[in-house]
Structure formats: C-alpha cells, structure tokens
Amino acid sequence: MAIPHTPTFVPQPADTPASEIALRVLVEFAGGETHVIGTAVIIAGHLAVTAGHVLDDITTRFGSGQSEGSKQVVSDYAIRLYQITPGPEYVVWNVFTAWRCPDSDLALLHLGLHGSSDPTKPIAWRTTPVHFTTPSVGTPIAAFGYHSSVPRTTPNADGGYHLDLDDKPTTSTGVVEEILPAGQPSGNFTFPCFRVAARFDGGMSGGPVFDEAGMLRGIISGTLSAGDEIDPPISYVCMLWPLLRLRIDVNRGDAHPRDVKYPLIHLVRDGLIHSQPSSFEGIHPSLISSWMSTEVEPSKS
Incomplete structure (x- = not known):
C-alpha cells in the first residue's frame, strides 16, 4: 500500500476492514458502567497487543487483582475488546490475563470469547504479519486507532444492558524521523521507540503502526504535539522487539x-x-x- 509522506489524519467508516484486527479496549462493570480506554491489535489467535500505559491506566483507575511479576490477572470488572468482522458482525472478547512488558510501553492481552452478534458464525482469526525491528528514518508509516469515544448503555428487560459506542476510527500517516533505541533520556517516552511526524489523538494509544508492505512495525504510544499548518506533529511509537523476550x-x-x-x-x-x-x-x-x-x-x- 502507498502511504503519503506528508502527515494526514483521515476518518474511517465504523466498519473499516482495520476494525477486524484493531479493536477497541473498554472496561465494563456489572450494571453497565463503561469506560473506553484505548486501542489494541490482534497478533495471533487469542492474543492482542496494546500500549503498556493503557493497561496501567486500567489498573490505576480501577484496581488490579492477583499479580505475578509482569503478569496481572484482572478482577472486579471486565476488560473487553470490541471487534467488527465482515458482515458486519460484532465480536466481544474478554481479557483473561495481561502481561506488562518490562522496560517498554507494551502489554500483551490473552483473550477469550465473551459473545458475538452471530453465535453460529465460526471465529476466523485475521492477523497482520509482524516485523520486530525498527523501520529506518524516512520510512512512511500508517497508524490506526479510535478516539473521541462516547459510550452509552441502556438497561435490557433481562437485567443486562445494551451498549452503543460512538467514536472516530482514524488512519494517521507520516514518516519516521528519529530512532531512539533507549528512548528519550527524560519525559514520557523512556523506552525503545521511534519518533514519527504523525498525529495520534487520545484513545488511539495501543493502535497498530504499519509500513507500506502492510507489516506491523510498532504500537502507538503517544503525542507531544498534534502539529499545525507550520510545524509537523511529534509522536512516538513503541518498538516491538521487547515483546520477544x-x-x-x-x-x-x-x-x-x-x-x-x-x-x-x-x-x-x-x-x-x-x-x-x-x-x-x-x-x-x-x-x-x-x-x-x-x-x-x-x-x-
């Protein structure tokens, strides 16, 4: 796929094909209290990756259950990933276990099926190939995530609830501008990452970053500046290689x-x-x- 070298920030339809591998990350409590936290990307059957600070935000705000080293087992609420597959059909995944990647802004999520709009339809995993090393300076990239999310829940007669989620799926493009093997010496990006001239809005954290070959090259971490007509955006992407260990x-x-x-x-x-x-x-x-x-x-x- 051809990616523009100049920064773009383009809204996508709700059922964009990207929503099959890039999932919305929500926290849900019994009774319907719902919080939209970020984005995640499927890398294998029952496994997704998000930004580590997305997981940190969840456990800081809502508490965490049993923990063992980098592994955290959530309780008291559900972390759920919402997926749209062709049809469109809607599939909801529970996060059973989460592992925080040391010395990086990455987290791995283990998924189990919670429900779908068509329970008779078999699950067919679509994943993107993963490239664990960093793209070179000047490489164009395309990132994807969800921002400006507004969840609404209404009670059902059976005691459950119906969730409506209004958000903005968006593709952001730009180029790699700097490789930071150890991250910035100070600030929020002190882990292996690379700086890109691409805009990332709140809620896009944890979303996938692709190269022109369609390979996953990183995970959205955050933005220092959204940019303007004069200055390009300044954003950071997590390198993927720390996941290997x-x-x-x-x-x-x-x-x-x-x-x-x-x-x-x-x-x-x-x-x-x-x-x-x-x-x-x-x-x-x-x-x-x-x-x-x-x-x-x-x-x-």
Missing part, C-alpha cells in the same frame, strides 16, 4: 506442554505469530538464539 503461559495446543512459561518468541518460532526471517534483522543474533533456546518452566499461576 516477554515470558507468558498461554497454552498452545496438544503439541506443546501445558501450563508452562516461555518467551513469546516461541510463538514466532512455531508459526503462531506470522513473521519472516528478515523481521529479526538488527537484533543481535545472540539475543535471538538465547530467547529461542530458553526452556519452558512450570507456571505458578
């Missing part, structure tokens, strides 16, 4: 040990996350080798 305990099927912890790179090795050999270029081979060879260990959860 994140230790998780998602069961992978009968061909793998159950209830064990392992680094996420094993999902790439096993083909459960779609990538290419070139996706590791720029990461020291010894790191890749050490993460790949890490043995599984029993999960304590």
Whole structure:
C-alpha cells in the first residue's frame, strides 16, 4: 500500500476492514458502567497487543487483582475488546490475563470469547504479519486507532444492558524521523521507540503502526504535539522487539506442554505469530538464539 509522506489524519467508516484486527479496549462493570480506554491489535489467535500505559491506566483507575511479576490477572470488572468482522458482525472478547512488558510501553492481552452478534458464525482469526525491528528514518508509516469515544448503555428487560459506542476510527500517516533505541533520556517516552511526524489523538494509544508492505512495525504510544499548518506533529511509537523476550503461559495446543512459561518468541518460532526471517534483522543474533533456546518452566499461576 502507498502511504503519503506528508502527515494526514483521515476518518474511517465504523466498519473499516482495520476494525477486524484493531479493536477497541473498554472496561465494563456489572450494571453497565463503561469506560473506553484505548486501542489494541490482534497478533495471533487469542492474543492482542496494546500500549503498556493503557493497561496501567486500567489498573490505576480501577484496581488490579492477583499479580505475578509482569503478569496481572484482572478482577472486579471486565476488560473487553470490541471487534467488527465482515458482515458486519460484532465480536466481544474478554481479557483473561495481561502481561506488562518490562522496560517498554507494551502489554500483551490473552483473550477469550465473551459473545458475538452471530453465535453460529465460526471465529476466523485475521492477523497482520509482524516485523520486530525498527523501520529506518524516512520510512512512511500508517497508524490506526479510535478516539473521541462516547459510550452509552441502556438497561435490557433481562437485567443486562445494551451498549452503543460512538467514536472516530482514524488512519494517521507520516514518516519516521528519529530512532531512539533507549528512548528519550527524560519525559514520557523512556523506552525503545521511534519518533514519527504523525498525529495520534487520545484513545488511539495501543493502535497498530504499519509500513507500506502492510507489516506491523510498532504500537502507538503517544503525542507531544498534534502539529499545525507550520510545524509537523511529534509522536512516538513503541518498538516491538521487547515483546520477544516477554515470558507468558498461554497454552498452545496438544503439541506443546501445558501450563508452562516461555518467551513469546516461541510463538514466532512455531508459526503462531506470522513473521519472516528478515523481521529479526538488527537484533543481535545472540539475543535471538538465547530467547529461542530458553526452556519452558512450570507456571505458578
């Protein structure tokens, strides 16, 4: 896909194809109290990535349940991801477990089906290929997320509630302007990231950032300046490579040990996350080798 080199900020229809892989992140309480928090992107079956500060916002505002290292098990409320698939059909996912990625603004979410508008329709996962290294300076990028969200709930006769969500799906484009392997020395972006001339509004945090090949290259973190007619926007995107070393305990099927912890790179090795050999270029081979060879260990959860 061709991406403009000049910054653009373009509204999209509610059922844009991007809404199949880029999902709205909400917090819901029993009775209908609802909060829209940000955006997330599916990277594999039952797994999505969002910005770490989206998860931090949830646990700070609403509390967190049991925790173990980088893993947090939410309780007292539900974190739900809302997806629109072709039809359109509406699919709602519960977040069962969330892992906060150390030294980065990334979080991994483990999903389970909550409900859909057509329960007879089988789930068909659509994911985007992931490139774990950073695009070079001058590379055009396209980001996607939801902003200006207004949720409305109305009670149902059965004691439940109906949710209406008014928001603005938006594609933002620009170019990579600076690579920051260790982030800024101070401020809010002190983790591996890259600076882009693209506008990101509140609520877009956690959304996907793509290159012209359609590969996922980063996650929206935030904006210092939305820009104007004279000055371009100043925004930051999380690098993806820290996810590779994140230790998780998602069961992978009968061909793998159950209830064990392992680094996420094993999902790439096993083909459960779609990538290419070139996706590791720029990461020291010894790191890749050490993460790949890490043995599984029993999960304590």
